[in-house]
Structure formats: structure tokens, C-alpha cells
Amino acid sequence: MSAHARVDTVKHAEVTPEAPQPWAELGLKEDEYARIREILGRRPTGAELAMYSVMWSEHCSYKSSKVHLAQFGEKAPATDALLVGIGENAGVVDIGQGYAVTFKVESHNHPSYIEPYQGAATGIGGIVRDILAMGARPVAVMDPLRFGAADHPDTRRVLPGVVAGIGGYGNCLGLPNIGGEVVFDPCYQGNPLVNALCVGVMRHEDIHLAKASGTGNRVILYGARTGGDGIGGVSVLASETFDDAGKPAKRPAVQVGDPFQEKLLIECTLEIFAEKLVAGIQDLGGAGLSCATSELASAGSGGMRIDLDAVPLRDSSLSPEEILMSESQERMCAVVAPENVERFLAVCAKWDVIATVIGAVTDGDRLEIHWRGEQIVDVPPRTVAHEGPVYRRPFARPAWQDALQADDPAGLPRPADGDELRDHVLAVASSPNQASKSWITDQYDRYVLGNTVLSQPEDSGMIRVDATTNLGVAIATDGNGRYAKLDPYTGAQLALAESYRNVAATGARPLAVTDCLNFGSPEDPAVMWQFAEATRGLADACQVLGTPVTGGNVSLYNQTGDAAIHPTPVVGVLGVIDDVTRRTPMAFATEGQLLHLLGDTADELGGSAWAQVVHGHLGGLPPRVDLERERLLAEILLAASRDGMIDAAHDLSDGGLVQAVVESCLKGGHGARLVVPDGLTPFTFLFSESAGRALVAVPRSEEVRFTDMCAARGLPTARVGVVTGEAVEVQGQFTLGLGELRAAVDATLPALFG
Amino acid sequence: MTTRVGVVTFPGSLDDGDARRAVKLAGAEPVALWHGDKDLHQVDAVILPGGFSYGDYLRCGAIARFSPVMETIIEGARAGLPVLGICNGFQVLCESHLLPGALTRNDHLHFICRDQRLRVESTATAWTRAFADGQEITVPLKNGEGGYVADERTLDELEAEGRVVFRYLDANPNGSRRDIAGITNPQGNVVGLMPHPEHAVESLTGPGTDGLGFFTSVVGVVGELVAR
Amino acid sequence: MLKPEILDPQGQAVQRALPRLGFDGVADVRQGKRFELELADPLDEAAIERVREMARTFLANTVIEDFTVRVEEPVHVRPEERL
Amino acid sequence: MLKPEILDPQGQAVQRALPRLGFDGVADVRQGKRFELELADPLDEAAIERVREMARTFLANTVIEDFTVRVEEPVHVRPEERL
Numbered sequence A: 001m002s003a004h005a006r007v008d009t010v011k012h013a014e015v016t017p018e019a020p021q022p023w024a025e026l027g028l029k030e031d032e033y034a035r036i037r038e039i040l041g042r043r044p045t046g047a048e049l050a051m052y053s054v055m056w057s058e059h060c061s062y063k064s065s066k067v068h069l070a071q072f073g074e075k076a077p078a079t080d081a082l083l084v085g086i087g088e089n090a091g092v093v094d095i096g097q098g099y100a101v102t103f104k105v106e107s108h109n110h111p112s113y114i115e116p117y118q119g120a121a122t123g124i125g126g127i128v129r130d131i132l133a134m135g136a137r138p139v140a141v142m143d144p145l146r147f148g149a150a151d152h153p154d155t156r157r158v159l160p161g162v163v164a165g166i167g168g169y170g171n172c173l174g175l176p177n178i179g180g181e182v183v184f185d186p187c188y189q190g191n192p193l194v195n196a197l198c199v200g201v202m203r204h205e206d207i208h209l210a211k212a213s214g215t216g217n218r219v220i221l222y223g224a225r226t227g228g229d230g231i232g233g234v235s236v237l238a239s240e241t242f243d244d245a246g247k248p249a250k251r252p253a254v255q256v257g258d259p260f261q262e263k264l265l266i267e268c269t270l271e272i273f274a275e276k277l278v279a280g281i282q283d284l285g286g287a288g289l290s291c292a293t294s295e296l297a298s299a300g301s302g303g304m305r306i307d308l309d310a311v312p313l314r315d316s317s318l319s320p321e322e323i324l325m326s327e328s329q330e331r332m333c334a335v336v337a338p339e340n341v342e343r344f345l346a347v348c349a350k351w352d353v354i355a356t357v358i359g360a361v362t363d364g365d366r367l368e369i370h371w372r373g374e375q376i377v378d379v380p381p382r383t384v385a386h387e388g389p390v391y392r393r394p395f396a397r398p399a400w401q402d403a404l405q406a407d408d409p410a411g412l413p414r415p416a417d418g419d420e421l422r423d424h425v426l427a428v429a430s431s432p433n434q435a436s437k438s439w440i441t442d443q444y445d446r447y448v449l450g451n452t453v454l455s456q457p458e459d460s461g462m463i464r465v466d467a468t469t470n471l472g473v474a475i476a477t478d479g480n481g482r483y484a485k486l487d488p489y490t491g492a493q494l495a496l497a498e499s500y501r502n503v504a505a506t507g508a509r510p511l512a513v514t515d516c517l518n519f520g521s522p523e524d525p526a527v528m529w530q531f532a533e534a535t536r537g538l539a540d541a542c543q544v545l546g547t548p549v550t551g552g553n554v555s556l557y558n559q560t561g562d563a564a565i566h567p568t569p570v571v572g573v574l575g576v577i578d579d580v581t582r583r584t585p586m587a588f589a590t591e592g593q594l595l596h597l598l599g600d601t602a603d604e605l606g607g608s609a610w611a612q613v614v615h616g617h618l619g620g621l622p623p624r625v626d627l628e629r630e631r632l633l634a635e636i637l638l639a640a641s642r643d644g645m646i647d648a649a650h651d652l653s654d655g656g657l658v659q660a661v662v663e664s665c666l667k668g669g670h671g672a673r674l675v676v677p678d679g680l681t682p683f684t685f686l687f688s689e690s691a692g693r694a695l696v697a698v699p700r701s702e703e704v705r706f707t708d709m710c711a712a713r714g715l716p717t718a719r720v721g722v723v724t725g726e727a728v729e730v731q732g733q734f735t736l737g738l739g740e741l742r743a744a745v746d747a748t749l750p751a752l753f754g
Numbered sequence B: 001m002t003t004r005v006g007v008v009t010f011p012g013s014l015d016d017g018d019a020r021r022a023v024k025l026a027g028a029e030p031v032a033l034w035h036g037d038k039d040l041h042q043v044d045a046v047i048l049p050g051g052f053s054y055g056d057y058l059r060c061g062a063i064a065r066f067s068p069v070m071e072t073i074i075e076g077a078r079a080g081l082p083v084l085g086i087c088n089g090f091q092v093l094c095e096s097h098l099l100p101g102a103l104t105r106n107d108h109l110h111f112i113c114r115d116q117r118l119r120v121e122s123t124a125t126a127w128t129r130a131f132a133d134g135q136e137i138t139v140p141l142k143n144g145e146g147g148y149v150a151d152e153r154t155l156d157e158l159e160a161e162g163r164v165v166f167r168y169l170d171a172n173p174n175g176s177r178r179d180i181a182g183i184t185n186p187q188g189n190v191v192g193l194m195p196h197p198e199h200a201v202e203s204l205t206g207p208g209t210d211g212l213g214f215f216t217s218v219v220g221v222v223g224e225l226v227a228r
Numbered sequence C, D: 001m002l003k004p005e006i007l008d009p010q011g012q013a014v015q016r017a018l019p020r021l022g023f024d025g026v027a028d029v030r031q032g033k034r035f036e037l038e039l040a041d042p043l044d045e046a047a048i049e050r051v052r053e054m055a056r057t058f059l060a061n062t063v064i065e066d067f068t069v070r071v072e073e074p075v076h077v078r079p080e081e082r083l
Ligand SMILES: Nc1ncnc2c1ncn2[C@@H]1O[C@H](COP(=O)(O)OP(=O)(O)O)[C@@H](O)[C@H]1O
Pocket: A142, A143, A144, A145, A177, A178, A179, A180, A181, A182, A437, A440, A441, A455, A456, A457, A458, A459, A460, A461, A477, A478, A502, A651, A653, A654
């Protein structure tokens, strides 16, 4: 495939039907290659083969997951909030006052293991371009992360690099980081999860779609020059394995990001939108030009003709196949009416962004690509972009699932007295998963753009959208691989429930969902079963909660050798808040506030933080899900926030009630005295992870009004304590000074990574 | 007549919008200035905002210093025009030699974003008149290269002439020599600091409103300073 | 130094800025890192091999960077005067 | 390179890490930048002087940094093989 070799033209392909082709090395299966030949009525050219192989890879075609993802559409709850649904670069949600919000989470797992800094950085870059391509101004990012054991030497390599990469790219773009997750578990040792979420804001009339229509309209490639990076990255890197097989020599699989170039691309693109200069637009991500041209042409009405010689190159030795597959970052592709081309190029010049007309929309129905005067691609674009193979992969509940669920944590030794209880509280609170994440989040700019109302460590990130009306949005992401391993259906629902609850806890009304489904190899029936269960669980739960899935990402083949990661559905929920000044923070900031526990507490410790930290145990069943209860809880939290009945709220999740108390006390700088309610043991009260619960701080003057409201609506509440003093005290059990707690909670990550 | 405060946008500037918002909240009129345009459009004062101008690739502020707008600003500053450099703006001012010293990689080698307590050491500048001497304020700090360095003689001179304008309180966040967070030129019209006062102008979105004083300082006193 | 096939945004930014500053005729700029190591012990072939090993496993990120190890005398003249 | 009297946190961090990685006997580490410029025109004394000027006014910040300008042949062997 070198530039000096004879170019494999369409004509040449027609007369050399038997020429051997490296379809297997490119990741295609025999029947897939046969199908390509059938579609074209001849063998594909090298360039066509490159395009099909990359577009039909798992990463781009969703061939294993498609049949399951269809449920998100089929079971989508009726809502009039959705302006653009699944299938576009990102979904778009109506938040009122003429504003629309688009948001999406994506993975960059495999690249981040190989080269943590650049892998994570380009992950941010990619998701930001997705949001930009919808017509929105990106306004914030979030980063749900999973790493191997906190004390494993390789985690010391991966985590600091990933964090520096996310910060290095996001900070330089000027996007506040408003939240995320950091979870450690040995199952992610050889396969960290680096998910990245971006949210953007626009006016309804500014929505842009990725389609090429209007015969004669020009296709403009703008942004960075095309280099040899990431070639084969999509099909080889993202879908199959980590080994070097099949990668063309001296073509780096690692892409280096240039955040400054992306910042220029953002400003330039927004100016282009403002002047209404584009008819269609698409970012270049995985599969580069192959993807952008085939998707634009496929979604549009006509065909497209591209002149590959016009593409500005960083490396003149690239072959046409490589140019089509290159994943060079910071590029976009726009469809522009001829009369707007001059102005378009002028805006790009103002921002020092290279822009080149590389083709035009034709009145045919083919995607035609030329190189050095000869035709090298002639395909029906739909067959490349939207009609890839679809698999119904076999799935089967793994044999070990029963034994895992039978291994109930009820058998684990529990703390015998107050002293031991205190030790366990301290151990859980200072364990890597529960400890303060400041060492990480302090490397992220949370202030830039001046609209960050809430950020880490709050339950959700919150952004002001309109400074005049105080309209805002909140977003949280959650996912608990331990729960999902015990029961993928319930685990996915718990991820949604927690994220939904986090958004409601800050006073925002949950509206819509994005998800990143991180799983092992789809060729393993056990993994496929986990995937099928998780998607079914998520789709069912979205239906009940009335929050449609608007888009997301599937990341498969997350495994080291034969060992798959825990199934890890990461769920992001977007909510709207009419007046951000009414947000509910998590801090216990005032002495004398009364603490009320909302919801029911049962003895539920399967997959819990306590079982993990104290006993290294994973077994039993995850907490039960009651979605109607989650809805009711959210309504109460919203009403209480709107009517000023609560000063603080914190959702209960990993680590249970005591973990929430610790976090809210440390944030507010005040202690709390807790009383164990009747009917619960101190241990269950403190550590159970029953879902559908939150802790709120109620001013004395509002207590009756608040509890009356809860009673009237049927939500159980119990007064469990009061904000007071300088310690977390559980009456009759133990006292734990805030100083000691803070020191322990703050020390963990710096000791490991500082 | 309202005071007109120019805020420069370099390619890669990030906090230019926030600086304009702060100017407005302080009762002045923000004027957007473009890096490629030498004309200052009759502004009474200029802010060089935070960000990563030109990607900060060579050294922070190194490329921005040579932009057309800086030519006019350097000239103006020498003639008494009030100029405030925030974070990247401070780096640009040092690279332009309007302020002495340089900003280097944080000693812990990480980008750091946190609410920082500062002491106002001098109110004799165009940008700190609204504060009280010794006042303690909290504003966000966020940078990767905020360690202030200069040779001993320069540091002694800055101290002796009362030109250290802000000092870090609590832990020094980046290894800055003598806890220096911000300095001024001998005339007091050019001030540079690493922390971001423009992110402390609304309690909803910042740690408080301590940053407002920077922007109110320059309102009204501008004519007087230029005359000096 | 970054491998030739890897994008070097830093070098590119410098190159783009040069003509504006009146420096023409620079066809390419690449920016990398330079480490000066002072060894405690005398510099034999084994020591150099150790430094090379250090460069390979630690100082350089060989996923994206190449490196060169060079032996130099510790010079304490003002570097501007060298060439 | 940073001037000797300026603290070099990056070099220090490298030096601190070396013993942990099993590399002993490194007395000092300093980290700086390296620029490789490719000139379009032939390299005469005037061109080198222009590069020196470029280094002095732009590539280095002489408030805190020293620099050296060196002429090298463009080598296209894999750098690991050089020494
Ligand atoms: N990688 C990260 N980036 C940004 N914020 C993070 C990251 N990890 C955790 N956070 C923030 O820290 C806080 C606590 O995280 P977590 O314990 O996962 O919250 P919760 O249990 O409520 O979902 C949240 O505000 C979260 O957004």
C-alpha cells in the first residue's frame, strides 16, 4: 500500500477479479468480504476495501450490539423534550426558552491504555467535535474513569497520564470539567475505561445535521492536515486486540491531539454556524474521511464526488487508502452551497484554520473518489455507512452466575461493637473508591466560561445556560460494574437510577439519558448475555422513568486475554433546572439542620463498598430497584428545592448512609450526630446500599412542612440526626472527628499517585 | 462617561468572555479587542485574559507577545495605560518585558485549580485601589505554569519598591519565589497576577465576589492615571 | 524528539509564528525535550548503556518519541558562546 | 535549558524517580527543550546568525534560559542507533 505502488483503480479491479486482497488482516470475515463483492458486483479496490473494513468494524458499525440497542428506540418513553433522537452525532433535548442541549458520552479505552496521555486527550477532543457538529457550543465535559487496582504499579502509569491528558486537552479548550467518576477494580487492570462526556448548548434553530444534500454543494474539509496517525486504529485497535498485527509499518496507531487547533476549530465553526454557511456538517472521528464522506452522502439525498488529491497532507507519502482511513484529529467536514464557499473559507482564514474544497454533492447515488485522475472508489454510500453487517451473536447466562449470586454477603463477619464499626467507617471512607478525588479533579479547570454552578464533588455538575433567566442544566454519570456483574439487568437499572437520583438531588428535573456500554468480547456468549441483559434493563428503566436514551457509545472487547472486565454500563442523565440559584448543594453548612433519610433501608450489601473494602468480597445480589420509588423520590427532592424546604441533599449510593454523611460533613465543615432508627441495626443503617434513598438537611422551621409533604405523597422519611459539632457521631456507637476523617480521606490518592 | 475596558482575544484565549462579564458587573463597558488588530479603539484600560494563547506551545505567552495588538499595548503601557494581565496575560506581560521575571512550571508539575487565598500587598496600583492594604481575598487559581521566578536582585527590588501586589496565603501552590502571586511595574499601571479575579465576581459561579475590586478599581481613576 | 510521523503541534506553532516575526526560510521545526544528566561515576561503556536503557524505559516515551544519547563534557562557559 | 540558578522542578522530579526505577549514580538531571530547525537555504554564517537571533529573541526566554545553537546534518537513521 505504498504511494509508489500502482494505484488500484476501479477499472483495474474490474479486470483483475482474482487479485488476492488482505481482507482478513483488515478484520473482515470471509462472508463480509463476499458481501462486499456482491454489493459492488466485482472485487473492491484497495481503497474501497479500506473503507468497508473500517466502517464495518465493530466500533463503527455496532454490528454485535445493534439488535440490542434497537430497544432504546422501541421502548422509548413518550416525550416532547427530544428534538433529535438516536442516530445523529448526539441527541438534542429541548430545555425550554428556545434552548436545546446536546450531550453524549463516548469511550477511548484502548488508546488510553497504550498511551494514556494522548489516548485520553484525544478522547476529549473526539466527543467535543461530536457535540460541535450538532450546531452547539460545547460548554462542559465530564470524565467517567475506571482503573485497575489503585496500588498496582501499572495504575501509576495509566492514571496520572489519563488525568493529565484529560486536563491538558480540556483545560486548553476552555471547557470546565464538571464531574465524572473514578473507580478502581482489578478487573480493569489491563483495560482501563476512559469515557468522556461533553455537553453543548444551542438555540433550537441552530441544530445541524450530518447530511449532504443539494446537488452542486461543495464538500469542504477543514482543520488539521491529514497525517498517518491512527491508521487501522479503528478496525485493529478499537475492535480486535492489542497486538501489532496488520498495522502498516511506521504508521503510528497513537494519535497526538492538538487542543489549540481544536479550540480554533470550535470558534471558527461557531462563527460559520452563526453566519448560516453550512448545509450539513460532520466531525471526523474514528474512520476519518471514510466515515465522514460515506455518512454525509448516505444521509443526504444525492451522491458525492471527492478528489482525494485535494486533501492537505502532513505526510506526502500517504497512500489513498491511508488518507481515507487516517484518524488525524481536529478535522471537520462541511457541505456548503457554492455561493457560501468564499465566505466559509474567509472565516476559516480568520481563525488560521486550513480549509479545502475536496469535492461536491452530485445528483447520482454513488460515492465516487478520485486520486491522481483515476477513480478508486465507486460505491453506494449507504452500504458503507448504514447497511453494514448485523450479528445476532449467541448469548448464554454464564454457568458461574448462580454460584456468584449464591455467595451472599450475609455470611461475612460484621463489626462486633462501636469501635469496630468506627474502624470500618474510616476504612471505607478512605479506601481509593470512596476517598477524595481532589488530587484528580484539581487538575481540571472547573471555572472557565463562568457558568459552573456545581462541580465535583457535588452529586451532579450544573451549568447556567442563560444568565438573565437563570435557566440551567445538571448532569451526572454513574455505573457500578460490581452490581452489574452480580446481575447485569439490575446493575444497568441501578446505574440509571443513581444518575437520575443525583440529578434530582441537586434540584434539576431529569430529562434524558446518554450511555456508554463498556463490555468484554461479544464473541463470548457470557459477555453477550451480560450485554443483552444490561441493554434490556436500561431500556426498561428508561421507559418507566420517562427519560429516553438520546445517544451514546458501545465499547466491546474490553478484556485482558480471556478475562472480561465487569460489565460496566455508564449512564449519564441530563436534567433541567429553571432557576439555578435554587440548586441544592450537598454540604451540611449550618449547625442545627435536621437530617432526614428518605426512602427505605433494607439489609442489602451485595456488591457493596463495605464488602469490597473490608472483605474483598463480591457476591450475592445487588440492591433491589424500585423505579416508581425513584420517581417519587425525585419529585420530592425537586419540590423541596423549589419551595425552599431543604438546605442540602446528597444521594445515597456506594458506602451507604454513612459515606454520604461523611462527604456532606467534610464539604460543609460541620459534624453530625446520628441516631439509629428503630428497626435497623447500626451496621445496616450505616452501610446498606439500598437504592431509592437520599439524605436531606432540613431547616428546623421547615421540618413539619417537609415531612407532611412526604407523608402526603407516600415517601417514608425518618429523622436520623442533626448537623452539629466537629465529628461524625453515631449515638451509642462511636465518634469520629472531622479532622481525622479529613486527613484520612484526603491522603489516599496523593499517597498513591502524588 | 463610562470607562471603556478592552479585553484582548488571542487565538486560544479562554477567559476573555469572563473578563468582559466582570468588567460589565463592575459598571464599565467591555470592549473586545482582536489580536490581529493594532487599534485599541479608544479604550481606557486593557485586560489580557487567561487561556492558552497560541496553544502556549513554545512557552506560555511567548507567541502572543509578538501579536500586532501587543505592539500598541506595549507602547500604551509605557505611556501609562492601565493593563491587567491575568494568568496567561501575566505570562504575556513578562514575555513582553513590561514586568520583570518569568513564570515557570508549577513545582509539583501538575495543573492546579483551586480557590486560593491571597493578601493584597499594595493598593497603589490602577487595579487594586478598591482594596484595603493587607486585605485577604479568595479567588480561583488555575494554571500549569504559575511559579514566579526572577533573580534575587529583581526580587529584592520588587519588595523594596512595594511592587509585590499579591502574595499567596496558606500553602504556596506552585513554588513561586517569596510566595509572589502578582506584581506591578514601577508606575503602578501594569499589573500581572496568576489567580483569576474574573472568576470571583458572582457567588453563584465562584468562591465569592472578592475579584470585583480589580475591575471597580480601574473605573473612574483611569483619566487620572494616564495623566500622571 | 517526537517520531517524524507523529504530529508535533508545538513545533508547528513555532514554525507558523516565525514568518510573522520576520524569520523566513525555516522549512520545518520540531520541538522535543533535552535532558542533561550528570553521572557520579566515570563514564564507561556500561554507564552509557545504562543511560540508554534509562532513556528507552523512562525518559522517552518510545510509543511516540525517538531519542539520542550523546556524551558531552560538562561545559561551564556561557552557552551562547559555544557553537 | 534553564539557567543553573533557576529551580528545575522537572529535572528534579526525574532525578528523584531514577533510584526507584533502579538507576543509581545520577548526580544531577536538568530538563530543557530542543528545537530542530530545517532551513530551506544553504547554511552560511549569516543564516546561523539569524538562527541565533531567533533563539535569543524567541525560542528561549533569556530571563531564565540559556541556549546553544548547533549545526547538524539531517540524519534519517533511527536515532537509537546513533550515539
Ligand atoms: N474523573 C472525575 N472527573 C471529574 N469529577 C469527578 C471524577 N471522579 C469523580 N468526580 C466527582 O466527584 C464526586 C464524587 O464522585 P462519586 O463518588 O462517583 O459520586 P456519586 O457516588 O454521587 O456518583 C462527583 O461530583 C463526581 O462528579
